[in-house]
Amino acid sequence: MAEPLLDIRGLKTWFKTDDGMVRAVDGVDLHIDRGETLGVVGESGCGKTVTARSVLKLIDMPPGRFEDGQILWQGRDLIPLSLEAMDKIRAKEIAIIFQEPMTSLNPVYTVGDQIAEVVELHQKLSRKQALAAAAEMLRLVNIPNPQRRVHDYPHQFSGGMRQRVMIAMALSCQPKLLIADEPTTALDVTIQAQILELMQEMKERFGMAIMLITHAMGVVAETCQRVTVMYAGKVVEEAPVEALFGNPRHPYTQGLIRSIPRVDRSAEKKQRLEAIAGTVPNLLDPPPGCRFASRCKFAMDLCTQAVPPLKEVGPGHYVRCVL
Amino acid sequence: MQVHRVSRQYVIRKLLIMIPSLLGISIVLFALLAMAPGDPFDELATNPAVPPEVRAALRAKFGLDDPIWMRYWHWLIALLQGDWGFSFVSRMDVSTLILQRLPVTLVVIGASQILAIAIAIPVGVLAATRPYSLFDQIANTFAFIGFSLPTFFTGLVLILVFSIQLDWLPFVYRADINATGWAFYWEHIKQSIMPVTVLGLFQGAALVRFVRSSVLDVIRLDYVTTARSKGIGERKVITRHVVRTALIPVVTLVALQMPIVFSGAVVTEQIFRVPGIGSLLITSMLSNDTPVVMGVTFVSACLVVIFNLIADILYGWLDPRIAFR
Amino acid sequence: MAGSTPASLSASAPAAVPGGRKAQRFSPWHEAWRRFRRHKMALFSAFALFLIVFGVLAGPFIWRVPINEIDFAAKLQGPSWSHPLGTDDLGQDLLARLIYGGRISIAVGVAAMVVAIFFGVLVGAIAGMSSGRVDAALMWVTDLFLSLPQLPLLLLVIYLFREPVKGVLGVEGGAFVLIVAVIGGTRWMSAARLVRAQFLSLREKEFVEAARALGASKLRQVVQHILPNALGPVIVVATIDIAAAIIAESTLSFLGLGFPSDVPTWGSVLRDAKDYLDIAPHWALFPGSLIFITVLAINFIGDGLRDALDPRRVL
Numbered sequence: 001m002a003e004p005l006l007d008i009r010g011l012k013t014w015f016k017t018d019d020g021m022v023r024a025v026d027g028v029d030l031h032i033d034r035g036e037t038l039g040v041v042g043e044s045g046c047g048k049t050v051t052a053r054s055v056l057k058l059i060d061m062p063p064g065r066f067e068d069g070q071i072l073w074q075g076r077d078l079i080p081l082s083l084e085a086m087d088k089i090r091a092k093e094i095a096i097i098f099q100e101p102m103t104s105l106n107p108v109y110t111v112g113d114q115i116a117e118v119v120e121l122h123q124k125l126s127r128k129q130a131l132a133a134a135a136e137m138l139r140l141v142n143i144p145n146p147q148r149r150v151h152d153y154p155h156q157f158s159g160g161m162r163q164r165v166m167i168a169m170a171l172s173c174q175p176k177l178l179i180a181d182e183p184t185t186a187l188d189v190t191i192q193a194q195i196l197e198l199m200q201e202m203k204e205r206f207g208m209a210i211m212l213i214t215h216a217m218g219v220v221a222e223t224c225q226r227v228t229v230m231y232a233g234k235v236v237e238e239a240p241v242e243a244l245f246g247n248p249r250h251p252y253t254q255g256l257i258r259s260i261p262r263v264d265r266s267a268e269k270k271q272r273l274e275a276i277a278g279t280v281p282n283l284l285d286p287p288p289g290c291r292f293a294s295r296c297k298f299a300m301d302l303c304t305q306a307v308p309p310l311k312e313v314g315p316g317h318y319v320r321c322v323l
Numbered sequence: 324m325q326v327h328r329v330s331r332q333y334v335i336r337k338l339l340i341m342i343p344s345l346l347g348i349s350i351v352l353f354a355l356l357a358m359a360p361g362d363p364f365d366e367l368a369t370n371p372a373v374p375p376e377v378r379a380a381l382r383a384k385f386g387l388d389d390p391i392w393m394r395y396w397h398w399l400i401a402l403l404q405g406d407w408g409f410s411f412v413s414r415m416d417v418s419t420l421i422l423q424r425l426p427v428t429l430v431v432i433g434a435s436q437i438l439a440i441a442i443a444i445p446v447g448v449l450a451a452t453r454p455y456s457l458f459d460q461i462a463n464t465f466a467f468i469g470f471s472l473p474t475f476f477t478g479l480v481l482i483l484v485f486s487i488q489l490d491w492l493p494f495v496y497r498a499d500i501n502a503t504g505w506a507f508y509w510e511h512i513k514q515s516i517m518p519v520t521v522l523g524l525f526q527g528a529a530l531v532r533f534v535r536s537s538v539l540d541v542i543r544l545d546y547v548t549t550a551r552s553k554g555i556g557e558r559k560v561i562t563r564h565v566v567r568t569a570l571i572p573v574v575t576l577v578a579l580q581m582p583i584v585f586s587g588a589v590v591t592e593q594i595f596r597v598p599g600i601g602s603l604l605i606t607s608m609l610s611n612d613t614p615v616v617m618g619v620t621f622v623s624a625c626l627v628v629i630f631n632l633i634a635d636i637l638y639g640w641l642d643p644r645i646a647f648r
Numbered sequence: 649m650a651g652s653t654p655a656s657l658s659a660s661a662p663a664a665v666p667g668g669r670k671a672q673r674f675s676p677w678h679e680a681w682r683r684f685r686r687h688k689m690a691l692f693s694a695f696a697l698f699l700i701v702f703g704v705l706a707g708p709f710i711w712r713v714p715i716n717e718i719d720f721a722a723k724l725q726g727p728s729w730s731h732p733l734g735t736d737d738l739g740q741d742l743l744a745r746l747i748y749g750g751r752i753s754i755a756v757g758v759a760a761m762v763v764a765i766f767f768g769v770l771v772g773a774i775a776g777m778s779s780g781r782v783d784a785a786l787m788w789v790t791d792l793f794l795s796l797p798q799l800p801l802l803l804l805v806i807y808l809f810r811e812p813v814k815g816v817l818g819v820e821g822g823a824f825v826l827i828v829a830v831i832g833g834t835r836w837m838s839a840a841r842l843v844r845a846q847f848l849s850l851r852e853k854e855f856v857e858a859a860r861a862l863g864a865s866k867l868r869q870v871v872q873h874i875l876p877n878a879l880g881p882v883i884v885v886a887t888i889d890i891a892a893a894i895i896a897e898s899t900l901s902f903l904g905l906g907f908p909s910d911v912p913t914w915g916s917v918l919r920d921a922k923d924y925l926d927i928a929p930h931w932a933l934f935p936g937s938l939i940f941i942t943v944l945a946i947n948f949i950g951d952g953l954r955d956a957l958d959p960r961r962v963l
Binding site: 470476617619 | 899939
């Protein structure tokens with residue numbers, strides 16, 4: 001198999017707090033191939049956002065620090081790179097969009113200025129050309145009246161429109177990888193669908209890979225080719241999307257899938273939505289064995305003794321469970 | 324990057340808001356004057372320089388026996404017409420006297436504010452970008468020392484060191500300098516150094532902490548992470564995306580601090596004998612020159628209101644979200 | 649399982665820890681003390697301030713030299729064994745005068761703070777509990793007072809009322825009451841705004857709503873439920889107000905419009921000293937340093953208290 005575009009190996013990103021080390025990301029392995037969409041799912045606080053930001057080194061250090069691991073970008077480890085070297089990769093090769101479109105744009109500059117800022121830098125264009133490119137990007141993400149809107153401030157756009165602006169900004173340098181950190185969570189349901197559709201469309205146009213971070217399994221089913229499930233700072237299952245939904249192996253994944261509301265079923269059989277009992281373990285001082293053990297219906301003594309290894313259960317399907 | 328234009332309605336609205344403030348100030352001042360026991364012109368009776376007829380005329384002009392609202396009305400009208408009374412100590416109109424003294428005060432305050440901002444912004448930003456570093460701790464300690472040092476004490480210490488011990492700078496501000504050309508300006512700069520430093524350091528110390536906390540507030544916002552993800556370099560992230568926004572509340576603070584700056588100016592002018600309206604206020608109080616006291620107090624209150632207006636307009640100019648509303 | 653990711657990573661790291669282990673073990677005051685102790689400068693300042701206050705209170709019983717014993721033979725002397733802090737132009741002992749002056753300066757600071765906080769809490773509480781017009785009017789007045797230049801106003805009031813008050817209460821008492829009233833009366837605004845803001849948020853909290861639902865009167869809601877919860881930030885502002893009031897008093901006395909020369913306060917001693925800077929610098933340096941150290945200590949304590957009681961606010 002060809003070398004993956006991004007290959008994260010054993011990444012540990014920890015945070016120093018007053019109460020001790022928080023092991024937000026504690027040995028994550030995942031990879032993304034060229035042009036594919038990888039879903040990273042898990043509940044809030046499972047480390048998926050920290051993983052995403054670690055790739056671009058957008059973690060505040062201190063309090064954060066890379067404890068261990070490698071982030072191989074086209075074979076080259078990003079962790080030892082200087083910030084100056086990172087700046088040549090940011091936006092140009094790997095771009096990111098965030099959960100909160102309302103706060104992700106600087107309120108004091110026009111959206112055109114903010115897009116042009118990236119284009120001007122990475123594509124060595126003049127200010128005027130960069131602004132024209134910004135307007136062109138706004139047109140591509142289906143913002144009406146792009147020539148005029150380019151001079152508007154973020155507060156003059158709605159949430160969905162701002163996320164379109166963020167996408168336009170992220171794609172303006174045609175990156176090879178777009179990291180989308182819960183891009184639709186803060187939006188209305190109807191707008192969510194439009195943004196996802198736009199991302200699909202952009203992917204087809206520019207051919208980049210997408211790392212889609214989300215906690216919505218429905219979104220994953222619709223948009224991703226492969227899925228990585230994270231729990232409490234670790235990867236618990238990784239599989240092609242069909243395998244994951246058809247044959248989820250980890251009890252946590254099974255719980256996630258069962259917690260998706262299904263209109264057809266619940267109406268007919270009056271089936272109740274299943275929630276996963278319990279709460280996420282304390283990342284300050286994680287339990288020694290499987291981190292899901294305390295919430296797992298099938299937990300055995302073995303589970304609390306050592307972290308189970310990731311084992312292959314099918315083609316490209318890995319699971320961190322003794323079952 | 325381009326800067327948007329402030330809408331005219333915004334400026335007009337801010338100008339209109341000034342009017343009730345000024346009226347409020349005039350009511351407070353008038354109430355104090357009216358509540359003060361005794362006749363504020365009593366001392367004129369014992370002042371041999373004032374003939375009895377002048378005193379009677381003044382009493383009539385101020386209508387001291389009218390109902391209170393009438394007296395306020397007349398007082399306000401006179402105030403608006405620029406008729407601020409006559410200083411019997413300086414033997415000239417109060418308005419003329421104040422206008423003579425005002426420029427010096429404005430120059431001293433302006434220069435010290437510029438000094439304060441020139442210190443506070445770089446120090447505050449550097450401290451905030453390296454929170455809890457050695458630099459931050461040193462800056463913080465100096466800021467505390469700076470605003471805990473009363474201006475009158477700093478002034479005396481500077482005089483002690485630079486005038487008495489080292490004999491570098493004059494400690495009395497002279498308006499009548501017998502020099503021309505460059506020497507004239509040099510003398511003026513030399514005698515302004517200490518008053519401006521005293522005021523500027525005091526202000527700067529308070530501002531450092533505010534700039535630091537304002538920058539810290541902004542630096543953790545999402546759009547700063549967005550800016551970092553663009554690969555424009557940390558330096559541009561800080562100057563373009565952090566400082567630019569963090570300065571918006573600083574503008575308001577600088578305006579809100581004007582009353583304190585003014586208090587500092589009174590003390591500084593008194594120590595260095597700078598012939599501004601601050602020292603005028605003190606000398607006229609010590610010589611019971613009531614019309615001048617009232618005039619200077621009113622002018623200083625008006626200056627504060629005007630600075631607030633300037634801050635509001637700057638605010639609208641710096642923050643596009645405001646002026647559009 | 650839905651939930652928003654906190655806006656920043658530095659904030660999300662501690663938030664990932666449910667509860668926080670240490671916080672649950674102690675009472676709020678215990679926790680506050682733990683945080684205060686970590687502020688080294690505040691702890692050191694508390695010790696320094698204790699020494700100053702103790703010295704000023706116990707001083708006259710130990711150093712029994714009168715404050716107004718004139719001795720021209722010993723005038724303008726530097727520190728010596730008989731006069732540890734030197735003498736002034738009348739040969740009066742500076743140590744005795746500064747001990748006495750410290751009592752006045754600190755008493756004025758505390759009393760003016762009490763006045764300011766009383767009015768501030770009153771205005772803020774009324775504005776915060778009522779809404780609409782009363783609130784708007786009170787806040788307009790507060791903003792108006794905030795925009796008045798404090799020192800000229802202070803000076804004006806003292807200038808206008810000095811003589812009559814002196815007639816009623818005597819020289820020293822009159823000056824004390826007037827200065828405390830005026831400083832307190834021009835410094836209540838920040839407390840008022842703070843208390844109002846606290847009230848506006850607290851009165852919507854569940855525990856107050858519960859009290860309201862149970863039929864507690866407005867006064868009871870305020871005294872029993874809201875005020876105790878608004879206390880932390882008010883204590884911080886009160887502390888810093890003491891420092892500001894001490895500076896205000898010394899400024900007035902320094903300008904010759906506070907306490908008269910025969911009543912030594914730190915500010916009035918400094919005023920008398922300023923004309924002798926060249927021949928007797930010690931005379932100015934001792935009172936000035938005392939004001940500075942006291943104010944600095946109080947400001948540091950205020951900062952430590954802010955860390956301890958009001959951790960959310962940055963400034």
